[in-house]
Amino acid sequence: MELDRADRKILSILQEDGRIANVELAERIGLSPTSIGERLKRLQREGFVEGYGARLNPHRLGLGLLVFVEVLLDKTTPDNFERFARAVKLAPEVLECHMVAGGFDYLVKARLADMTAYRRFLGETLLSMPGVRETRTYAVMEEIKRDAPLPVG
Amino acid sequence: MELDRADRKILSILQEDGRIANVELAERIGLSPTSIGERLKRLQREGFVEGYGARLNPHRLGLGLLVFVEVLLDKTTPDNFERFARAVKLAPEVLECHMVAGGFDYLVKARLADMTAYRRFLGETLLSMPGVRETRTYAVMEEIKRDAPLPVG
DNA sequence: TCGAGTTCCATATTTCATGCGGCTAAGATG
DNA sequence: CATCTTAGCCGCATGAAATATGGAACTCGA
Numbered sequence: 001m002e003l004d005r006a007d008r009k010i011l012s013i014l015q016e017d018g019r020i021a022n023v024e025l026a027e028r029i030g031l032s033p034t035s036i037g038e039r040l041k042r043l044q045r046e047g048f049v050e051g052y053g054a055r056l057n058p059h060r061l062g063l064g065l066l067v068f069v070e071v072l073l074d075k076t077t078p079d080n081f082e083r084f085a086r087a088v089k090l091a092p093e094v095l096e097c098h099m100v101a102g103g104f105d106y107l108v109k110a111r112l113a114d115m116t117a118y119r120r121f122l123g124e125t126l127l128s129m130p131g132v133r134e135t136r137t138y139a140v141m142e143e144i145k146r147d148a149p150l151p152v153g
Numbered sequence: 154m155e156l157d158r159a160d161r162k163i164l165s166i167l168q169e170d171g172r173i174a175n176v177e178l179a180e181r182i183g184l185s186p187t188s189i190g191e192r193l194k195r196l197q198r199e200g201f202v203e204g205y206g207a208r209l210n211p212h213r214l215g216l217g218l219l220v221f222v223e224v225l226l227d228k229t230t231p232d233n234f235e236r237f238a239r240a241v242k243l244a245p246e247v248l249e250c251h252m253v254a255g256g257f258d259y260l261v262k263a264r265l266a267d268m269t270a271y272r273r274f275l276g277e278t279l280l281s282m283p284g285v286r287e288t289r290t291y292a293v294m295e296e297i298k299r300d301a302p303l304p305v306g
Numbered sequence: 307t308c309g310a311g312t313t314c315c316a317t318a319t320t321t322c323a324t325g326c327g328g329c330t331a332a333g334a335t336g
Numbered sequence: 337c338a339t340c341t342t343a344g345c346c347g348c349a350t351g352a353a354a355t356a357t358g359g360a361a362c363t364c365g366a
Contacts, residue, residue, distance in 0.1 A: 011209060018171050018205035022323060032346050037324070039344095048213050052171035055203045056164060056303050063303060066251065068260055085297045092304035097297040100221065107221055107291065111303065138260065144238045144250040150209050150216060150264065151245035175354065185315050190355070192313095 001046055006031060008152045010039060011048060015149040018052040055147070063111040065118055066140040071106040073131045080131030081105075087129040093121050104136070115139075154199055159184060161305045163192060164201060168302040171205040208300070216264040219293040220271055224259040226284040233284030234258075240282040246274050257289070268292075 003011075009029050013020060022040075026033040043049050058066070073080050081099075088097045088108065096109040108126070112118045118137075126135060156164075162182050166173060175193075179186040196202050211219070226233050234252075241250045241261065249262040261279070265271045271290075279288060 011207065011214075014207035015209060016204075016206065018207045021321085023321085033323080034325090034347080035345055046213070047210055050208045050210050051169075052205060052207050053169065053302070054164065054167035054171045054205050056168060056305070057200055057203050058303055060199070060201050061164075061303060061305060068251070068253065089298055092301070092306075094298060095301045095303070096299060098219065098221070098293040099295040099297060100291040100293055102289070102291040104291075106297070107293075136255070138253040138255040138257075140251040140260075141254055142252040144252060144259070145242055145247060146249060148245070148248045149206070150211055150214060150248070152209070152214060153245075174352090176352090184313095186354080187316080187356095188314055 003048075003152075007039060007043060007048075010036065010043065011152045012149070014040075014049070014052075015152070058111050062113050065112045065114050066143065067110050067112065067118055068138045068140070069108040069110065069122075069126065070104040070136040070138075071108055071126070071132060072134040073105045074133045077131070083130040084132065091125050093125065156201075156305075160192060160196060160201075163189065163196065164305045165302070167193075167202070167205075168305070211264050215266050218265045218267050218271055219296065220263050220265065221291045221293070222261040222263065222275075222279065223257040223289040223291075224261055224279070224285060225287040226258045227286045230284070236283040237285070244278050246278065 006029055010025065013025060013028060022037055023033045026036040029036065031039075040049070058064075071084075073084060084106070085097075088094050088106075091110075093110045093112055094108055095111055096107075098107050099105065100107050110118075110121065112121055118139075122135065122137070126132060159182055163178065166178060166181065175186045175190055179189040182189065184192075193202070211217075224237075226237060237259070238250075241247050241259075244263075246263045246265055247261055248264055249260075251260050252258060253260050263271075263274065265274055271292075275288065275290070279285060
C-alpha cells in the first residue's frame with residue numbers, strides 16, 4: 001500500500017491539528033471534502049492513523065519534573081522481564097518504557113510533580129518492581145524538543 | 154485555577170480520544186453539551202489543552218527503529234548549547250531532546266527506518282552538530298509502553 | 307435580603323460529516 | 337479499435353453536531 005502526496009499531507013496536517021474540520025483539510029490540500037473523507041477513512045482502516053488525542057501541558061497539570069531512568073534487572077529468571085513489563089504498564093507516572101540493547105535493560109520516562117514525588121516514586125514503585133537491581137536517574141533540566149511530529153514527507 | 158472532577162474527566166477522555174463528539178463527551182460525564190463546550194474552551198484558554206493530534210503508527214510509516222542517544226558536548230563555549238539546540242529542532246528524525254543532569258548533556262530520541270538509516274543520521278546529522286564530542290546509542294528492542302496519557306486523576 | 311457571579315441548560319442557527327449517484331481517466335480484453 | 341472495468345474524484349442532499357444566545361438555579365458575601 002502506497003501513500004501519495006495527498007495522503008502524506010493529510011497525515012502531516014492531522015498530526016499538528018487532529019481536530020481540523022474535513023472541509024478545511026480539503027481546501028488546504030486541494031481536493032473535495034468527500035475525497036479527503038474517503039482517504040482518511042482508508043488511512044485509518046490501513047492502520048496509519050491509530051487514533052486522536054489532546055495534547056496536554058504537563059506543567060499546567062502540576063507535573064513539572066521529567067525524568068529518565070535507566071533500569072537494570074537481575075538476569076537470573078527470564079520471566080522477570082515479563083513481570084517488570086506488567087508492573088510498568090500499571091504505573092501511571094511512567095509515560096514510556098523501552099527495552100534497550102546496551103549498558104542497561106530498560107529506559108523509563110516518567111513525569112512527576114517534583115523531586116519529593118520522584119523519591120517516593122523511586123522507592124515505592126520503581127525499586128519495588130520485580131527483579132530491579134539498579135537504577136540510574138537523569139532529571140531533565142530543559143526540554144529542548146518535545147513530542148515532535150513523525151516525519152511523513 | 155482549580156480543576157474539578159468534571160474537568161479532569163474531560164482531559165482524561167480527550168487524551169484517549171481527541172475527536173470524540175461533544176455530545177458523547179457530555180453524556181459520558183453527565184452534563185449538557187453546552188456546559189462541556191464551555192469547560193473545554195476554558196481549559197484551552199487556560200493552557201491545559203495545547204492542541205490535538207493524530208496518533209500515527211511509526212512502523213506503518215517505515216520508521217521501524219527507535220533509538221535513544223546520549224550526547225556529550227564540548228563544554229568550552231557556552232553558546233554551543235544554544236547552537237546544538239537549534240540544530241536539533243531542525244532535524245525531523247529527532248522526536249525529543251532533553252538537557253539532563255548527570256553523566257551526559259542531552260538525551261535524544263529519534264525514529265528512523267533501520268540501522269543503515271541510523272548510521273547515516275549519526276554521521277551526517279548528529280555528529281555534525283556544533284560542539285558534539287561523544288555519543289552513546291541505545292537501540293530499542295521492544296517498546297513496552299508508548300505515549301501513555303498524562304495522569305490527570 | 308439583595309446583588310453579583312458562576313454554572314448549568316434548552317433552543318435555534320449555522321456548519322459539518324456522510325452517503326449516494328454520476329463523471330472521467332486509465333488499463334485490460336476481445 | 338471498441339468495450340468493459342475499476343479507481344478516484346466530485347456535487348448534492350440529508351442528518352447530525354458545534355456554537356451562540358438567552359435565561360434559570362445556585363452560591364456567596366455585603
